[in-house]
Amino acid sequence: xxxxxxxxxxxxxxxxxxxxxxxxxxxxxxxxxxxxxxxxxxxxxxxxxxxxxxxxxxxxxxxxxxxxxxxxxxxxxxxxxxxxxxxxxxxxxxxxxxxxxxxxxxxxxxxxxxxxxxxxxxxxxxxxxxxxxxxxxxxxxxxxxxxxxxxxxxxxxxxxxxxxxxxxxxxxxxxxxxxxxxxxxxxxxxxxxxxxxxxxxxxxxxxxxxxxxxxxxxxxxxxxxxxxxxxxxxxxxxxxxxxxxxxxxxxxxxxxxxxxxxxxxxxxxxxxxxxxxxxxxxxxxxxxxxxxxxxxxxxxxxxxxxxxxxxxxxxxxxxxxxxxxxxxxxxxx
Amino acid sequence: xxxxxxxxxxxxxxxxxxxxxxxxxxxxxxxxxxxxxxxxxxxxxxxxxxxxxxxxxxxxxxxxxxxxxxxxxxxxxxxxxxxxxxxxxxxxxxxxxxxxxxxxxxxxxxxxxxxxxxxxxxxxxxxxxxxxxxxxxxxxxxxxxxxxxxxxxxxxxxxxxxxxxxxxxxxxxxxxxxxxxxxxxxxxxxxxxxxxxxxxxxxxxxxxxxxxxxxxxxxxxxxxxxxxxxxxxxxxxxxxxxxxxxxxxxxxx
Numbered sequence: 227x228x229x230x231x232x233x234x235x236x237x238x239x240x241x242x243x244x245x246x247x248x249x250x251x252x253x254x255x256x257x258x259x260x261x262x263x264x265x266x267x268x269x270x271x272x273x274x275x276x277x278x279x280x281x282x283x284x285x286x287x288x289x290x291x292x293x294x295x296x297x298x299x300x301x302x303x304x305x306x307x308x309x310x311x312x313x314x315x316x317x318x319x320x321x322x323x324x325x326x327x328x329x330x331x332x333x334x335x336x337x338x339x340x341x342x343x344x345x346x347x348x349x350x351x352x353x354x355x356x357x358x359x360x361x362x363x364x365x366x367x368x369x370x371x372x373x374x375x376x377x378x379x380x381x382x383x384x385x386x387x388x389x390x391x392x393x394x395x396x397x398x399x400x401x402x403x404x405x406x407x408x409x410x411x412x413x414x415x416x417x418x419x420x421x422x423x424x425x426x427x428x429x430x431x432x433x434x435x436x437x438x439x440x441x442x443x444x445x446x447x448x449x450x451x452x453x454x455x456x457x458x459x460x461x462x463x464x465x466x467x468x469x470x471x472x473x474x475x476x477x478x479x480x481x482x483x484x485x486x487x488x489x490x491x492x493x494x495x496x497x498x499x500x501x502x503x504x505x506x507x508x509x510x511x512x513x514x515x516x517x518x519x520x521x522x523x524x525x526x527x528x529x530x531x532x533x534x535x536x537x538x539x540x541x542x543x544x545x546x547x548x549x550x551x552x553x554x555x556x557x558x559x
Numbered sequence: 560x561x562x563x564x565x566x567x568x569x570x571x572x573x574x575x576x577x578x579x580x581x582x583x584x585x586x587x588x589x590x591x592x593x594x595x596x597x598x599x600x601x602x603x604x605x606x607x608x609x610x611x612x613x614x615x616x617x618x619x620x621x622x623x624x625x626x627x628x629x630x631x632x633x634x635x636x637x638x639x640x641x642x643x644x645x646x647x648x649x650x651x652x653x654x655x656x657x658x659x660x661x662x663x664x665x666x667x668x669x670x671x672x673x674x675x676x677x678x679x680x681x682x683x684x685x686x687x688x689x690x691x692x693x694x695x696x697x698x699x700x701x702x703x704x705x706x707x708x709x710x711x712x713x714x715x716x717x718x719x720x721x722x723x724x725x726x727x728x729x730x731x732x733x734x735x736x737x738x739x740x741x742x743x744x745x746x747x748x749x750x751x752x753x754x755x756x757x758x759x760x761x762x763x764x765x766x767x768x769x770x771x772x773x774x775x776x777x778x779x780x781x782x783x784x785x786x787x788x789x790x791x792x793x794x795x796x797x798x799x800x801x802x803x804x805x806x807x808x809x810x811x812x
Contacts (some may be wrong), residue, residue, distance in 0.1 A: 444666040460660070
């Protein structure tokens, strides 16, 4: 078997295994046999079946979707900006989504808007899309004028800080109930995603991933730089729009429902490059999605066992990768 | 005519670089574009490639550039820019295969014919043994050859190159210019490249296009030597052009 095929097979098996283990682990440990029975509709205690199908399955599916989504958008950002340290979190796109959600969660009660839970979910998602789209648009416009990769990173950090101050002001002005729902949101959790929210999360993330797959060839051409890509027939404005849309759908939606989850988008494409020793997006895109899904399942397992917010775990795993990338400073672009 | 320029005016900001230039470049010819720094060699190449603005009309293989779709442009003209391409984990043959982009499907899958062309392109530039090597571990001359192979794989009647001999040592400069000459004559390409290597340009190219703001003098190499235009290029500097030896030297005393 060729190396990529073998790696994809192994990664697939690993992700599936982690998925099953993730269903078994939690406040009540459920033996793997019963997990399997609940999933396949075999003989099983109804309470156990409820825990698996109604709670943990949602959570595990969310972890897979969020991991794949953040990794895919991170890969798109790194190639588009020709910057190995780019990612939805670092560039401030997740912060933009946070501001959108903050305005919605803290602002809507002030205006007396509250509604059905699906309307609420759609509101959170919509606010996150708008927030991430605004930040991404600014980052893209600035990157057209200033080619220095550090400037874009610093800009992303400024966005992050600026937005957190605005959010703090909003918190200060808010009532207790709204504040509570917002604080819980910021901790970043895969567990709060309900079946209703999943109905929105699943198709939107799927659409974002399909777009990410559709730009595989443009991303490959962009490796050589914009001039080369143009002379090879690439429609740059169209490609930028597709990547923009894909990233907003992926990073914005995940941030809306899971809170800000850092470093997955930055670290996973590097892990995929190291594993597959490739720069070809036909390999890197599916590889990043798979590694992202597996890694977020691992993070979820760790978060559950240690009772920590998921964001803490992803930062602990992601920061060493950032340091390795900075130290090795290999020419990825 | 492969490239036809009709009443081209080029500006860089407010400054006029070229005014009302009309000339043409036939197929199976190698042309060097020479001129002092900042006279607009790159700007002219970019305008011909459709990457930058110019007033007037550019025709490629008989059709106006403005009327060509992105794909039609990509199958008519390829461009080797000054951008450095050094990507870890990206093999030479993958870079060359990107040249097939205008012909491949949505995900860039290579057909048997594409593979043959990629292989042949690497052979033409003498880099077939580097196919599996990655470009982050190669010399400038080797990288330049791979980028030319990529342009060949794009299979276009016109190839433009922006300072392909910069950063190369003397033997590599000659080797590269000889390669371009061979490709122009044997593969019947119209090749236009900018350079500062006067002696290489005058001894190996069919025609010379000299940028002398705001004019473009385009003459066969021999006529260019006798025209006195090159002497004018260095007027006021402590340099002298020797038409007999086709070389430049410091003025004595």
